[in-house]
Amino acid sequence: MPTFHLHKIQHSIFLLAAFLLQFSSLHFPSLGYVHQDTYFINCGSDIPVNENNNVYIGESNSNYPKKSFSSNSYSESNQSTVPSPLYQTARIFHSESSYEFTTEPNNTYMVRLHFFSFSSPINLYTAKFNVSVPGFSLLQNFDAKNTTNPGLIKEYFVKIIRQKFKITFTPQNSSFAFVNAIELFTVPTHLIPDSIARFTYTGSTGRGLSTYSKNFLSRALETKHRLNVGGENVTRQTDNLSREWLPDDSYITDPQNAKDSPFFGGTLKRDPDDESDGPNSNKYTAPDVVYQTAKETLNGTNNISWSVPVEKNTDHFLRLHFCDIFNQQSLLTIFFLYIYDNLVISTVNDGADVSSPYYYDVVVRSDGSGLLKVSVVPNITSAKPNAFLNGLELMKVIESSGPIPLDISDSNSKISLPVVVGSVVGGLVLVSIAVVLFLWVSKIRKQKPVENSEWLPVRATAGGSSHSRLTDGTTIQGSPLPNINLGLKLSLLDLQFATENFDAKRIIGKGGFGNVYKGVLKNGMTVAVKRSEPGSGQGLPEFQAEIMVLSKIRHRHLVSLIGYCDERYEMILVYEYMEKGTLRDSLYSTNLTNILTWKQRLEICIGAARGLHYLHKGAAGGIIHRDVKSTNILLDENLVAKVADFGLSRSGPLDQHSYVSTGVKGTFGYLDPEYFRSQQLTEKSDVYSFGVVLLEVLCARTAIDPSLPREQVNLAEWGIFCKDKGILEDIIDPSIKGQIEPNSLRKFSETVDKCLQDDGSDRPSMGDVLWDLEYALQLQRGAVHREPHEDSSSSASVSIQLPNVRRLPSLSTLTEMDDMSIGMVNDESNSAEDSVFSQLKIDDAR
Structure with a gap:
């Protein structure tokens, strides 16, 4: 294994001549530049x-x-x-x-x-x-x-x-x-290296490090991800090159193996001249705050892995930041670095001092999965087994698209004597000015940071005003939020009364957005109150989107908004209390009396499919949910399913397009791999996520379970593998195995298979999914008598009463202001008692 070059964060001597050269053409419109x-x-x-x-x-x-x-x-x-x-x-x-x-x-x-x-x-x-x-x-x-x-x-x-x-x-x-x-x-001159190692691999065998190029800077780089591993968001004001570092939690694939670890104290071991060695200083590689947090193995023996979305089959520049902030003694922590499960470095931390930052650079070509996987693995034979990572940067390599044209000045080699004399005199005059300005500017200069990730949501900062942010020109998706239903607005005082001032004993769920409380309004209605927390993963855009969607659509199988509160720093959404909780709650219940039968599970899936089909075809412009999962399907006391949580919803593509270009958001395990790779969102993305939910219903296991063997971790991949091998029955929830009619199972599994096709164009519409599920239910009830293993795809001749699934006409037109305009609509199947629909506890919602 070739030795991988270690970049210590050591700093070059300040070169006054280079510094003065930078100042030789100074101009003064703003002293900040x-x-x-x-x-x-x-x-x-x-x-x-x-x-x-x-x-x-x-x-x-x-x-x-x-x-x-x-x-x-x-x-x-x-x-x-x-x-x-x-x-x-x-x-x-x-x-x-x-x-x-x-x-x-x-x-x-x-x-x-x-x-x-x-x-x-x-x-x-x-x-x-x-x-x-x-x-x-x-x-x-x-x-x-x-x-x-x-x-x-x-x-x-x-x-x-x-x-x-x-x-x-x-x-x-x-x-x-x-x-x-x-x-x-x-x-800084050495921020991006001109010579760099390249990691090559072929499947699981051929691999190694080689020199990528001694002229790497002849390419351009596009920033894709910059992660502060184990820490919070690092703002542009904090970073000395105005970069933004986002948390890594969305990308870690085995969070149960890792823990966030802060700096043990003291200071990082930087060069004493770090503050004065000018623009070539390696202190610009990453700010201290990145090296002062990390994720480390929970018990010193488990691997930790991150999967970040990338363009397929493309070269990427990967920089990994390390700093041993855990140990008081050096040379204790030695571990391995893997990319795509192939060993890259066998002695990470070879000789690095405690609290001394260092980093590894490598160019790696992404495979066809659309993900780049990085793992740190403890060396169990070391003095103190452990593995950690402090930061990760990933940039796409852009190859040249053509020759760079010459400047007119490049061909003019004759420089007049007056120009030379003037340059020399001017340079001498500027020396003293340059030194003074450098000392002053280095104290105050803070450049605007970059928002470099299209894959993570940008957290919204709550305003300090005491009035509503939704009615004073606040924007959603770049435009004023029009026609907010002020009749849904509830006062903060009323909600404090309803929840006993948000008493902890009233908490019925907790997610990334905040806590969910059980409350009782003054009119006696029991409600679920979802209250945001400062710094939560779900912010103002999601809050506004949920209000926009739910205040303007009605359907028996979509959760309905009762009210909202937007006072001072608060963002609160209020839904009707749902007695049975989430579908996930019911699937994993340990109470034998609450186990869902196969027939009940089919009916729940059908209800959810009706809600999603209505979103896609019944609302103006179509709506793509973008976060379909078992915790976002709620059940009332009669086990009627309602789709919930519209904070990530987007209006569907216009007629001339088949997709919406957007940054990827959703939940790992349910996320459409095609959307993940291309950032092109379609209705079929919801179909894929719903296919995962169908498997979850059948097997009663989570979409991602890192505790299982590697090939079984991802439910979608494992389920399709078992179906193809004819062993799907082996992974069915034991509590319902004997209840499922063989033809019903066959039709259901075919539906799952179609939903989980890698290519979205091969997946059915949600209307087709609904038809298939209704058919599976009829087979379960015995309304259609067929021979076991009869090809359920040839069902056109079978006489059966199925729902009239059709494309509903657009009931409203999109306005030009944004992509979340939805017409007021009412489902024909609504009954009087369905005037309000709601959400209750979400244990692991965003």
Whole structure:
């Protein structure tokens, strides 16, 4: 096994000459920006914006970039509430246009592009365009639909070898391009290596490390993930390069094997000159706070693994951060690093001092799964078996799309004597200014961070106002939230009364959003009160989405909202109390008298399928739930199923599209692998998740169970394997094995198989799923008599009374403001007693 190079966080000596060179072309529109080749631009505006101690200069500033705008380019303004003042304006392009910057050749730059589709006559979220820089295509066929609240920031690392650097926006046919803000600045010289090892593998055997390239920086990099393992969100204000580090909890595959571990105390062992060795300092690799938290093995013997979504069959730059914050003595913790279950490094922590940060870099090509798996494995023969990880960064490698054109200045080798003399004199004059400014700026400069993950939700920060945030221009998906049903609004005082001031004894469930309390309103109605907690995984956008959906649709098999509260820091949703809890509760109940029969399980699945079918076809524009799972299917006292939790819901694609481009959200184990890989959400994504629920109903086991052997961990994969091998009966819930009519089981298992097809186009619609489940129920009841193992797909000639499953007409039209507009509708099957529907305890909901 080749030795893998260890990068200690040691710091180079400060080079005054290099520093002065950076200052040799200083300009002074804002004292926060030291280099000529540092740019912060407020696009579409001539007004500077101060954001996070940075001044984003308006486009008209003479010291900022040359513009090559098309004649039909113009600015667009937004007067409604936005998440950042940078998003009040945008520059619109109807034909190819560019910004041109003066840069320092042969330096690596950070390029950040801000996109936010605020409400405007032109409907920014309909934009489709490309973005390129010399030699690289950064964005191809970019669809602005996913640039709604809270906006999208794309981050790239590009080595610039010329004195001029253009960022070009090219609209697609009949569309347009836009941008809200641009950041361009140099990064520390050694932040990205020019020579790096490459990990290669073939299946489970051929593998090894080799030199990837001695010219790695000839590629560009696009940031995909930056994770603070074992810690909280690291904000842009904290990171010294304005990066955002997100928690890793959504990606760890075996959380039962790991624990979050804080720093044992003291300080990290940095070089004493760390604060003064200039732009080449390796302190910029990661902030201290990243190295001061980690996930470590729970008992020192278990493996810990993370699976992060990636583009398939593509090179990625992986950086893993380590710091032994657990031990007072060095050389105790030695462990192994695996990628895709193949050994990469056999002696992680070889000789590293305690509290001394270090990191490993490697290029790895992703496989066809759409996931990249990283594992740390304890060496049980070491003095103190343990394994840990502090941070993870993943960037897509972008190969060159063509030669980089020469600058006119590159061909001019004759430099006049006056220019030389002027440069020398100017440099001497600027020396003293540079030193003074450097000392001052290094104390106060904080750059705007990047929002670099399209896969994790961005937490919303609660406002401090005492009035409602939903009725004063607050946005959802980038647009004002219209027509909020104020009749559903409940006062905080009433809810405090209903829950005995949110007494702990009233808690009936807990999830990522917060606690769920059982309460009684003044009119005597028993309710479930879901109250958010500050810093919860579900924030204001999900809160607003739930209100928007549930206040405007009605169906017997969809949970119904009774009210909401939005006072001061509170975000509270109120539902009718559901006596039987979640489907998951009933499936895993240890009370023998509460075990669901097979017939009851089929009826529950049918009810849930009806609710989802209605979401897809009965509401205006269609709604995709995006988080179908057993904890989001609720049961009333009569075991009537209702689909719940619409915080992640999205309106379906417009007629000319088959999908919605959006960041991936959902729950591992239920998540559609095609959506996971492509970020293209369709109705068939819900169908896949529902297929997992069907298996869960049949087997009464969780979607992901890390305690089982490796091949059985994922229920969907294991269930399909068992069906294909003809041993599905072996994994059926023992409590119902003798109840299932063979043909009913055959039809049910065929339905599961179709739902779990890897390609969404091969899956049935939810209407077809509903038809098949009704048929399975009729077979169970004996309404259709068939021979065992008869091909249930040839059922067209069988006379059977099945529901009239059809595409319901659109009952309302989508407005142009956002993708969550839903018409007020009522299901024909609703009875009088179904005027309200509700949600109760969710043990592991978001």
